[in-house]
Amino acid sequence: MRLSGRVYKDGKFWLAELPILDAMTQGRTRKDAYAMVEDLLESLANRPGFKVTVHAGKQGDFEVSSTDARILVSLFLRRQRERSGLSLSEAALRLGARSRNAYARYERGTSMPSLEKLAELYQAVAPGRDIVLHQNATV
Secondary structure (H helix, E strand, C coil): CCEEEEEEEECCEEEEEEHHHCEEEEECCHHHHHHHHHHHHHHHHCCCCCCEEEEECCCCEEEEEECCHHHHHHHHHHHHHHHCCCCHHHHHHHHCCCCCHHHHHHHCCCCCCCHHHHHHHHHHHCCCCCCCCCCCCCC
């Protein structure tokens, strides 16, 4: 699994953006910006042994892969929940779950949701928005 982003020059700096995670960082060079993306996501995940790799693409596109897709999914869910201003309990309530743990296990990365479940979890924390899947043969 990979998440897509874009990098572009803005004045003296290169900005790297991951819209799906609502995250942005910068570097003095494109290479520095990619290194900062890796550091940002590893820091946000805050999990021992979790590593991120940036795969440069064409025309400013890049993709991010990791050593554990569960952690990328959990980071995605947490960022979306926080963006919506919801607590774990509120997200679980929107999901129709009896306890916040029903939602939290996905956000903690202890469970990996199916695509159907991921869409359901996403709708609980970001109603009205869709996840767009994109298959890319090579970046």
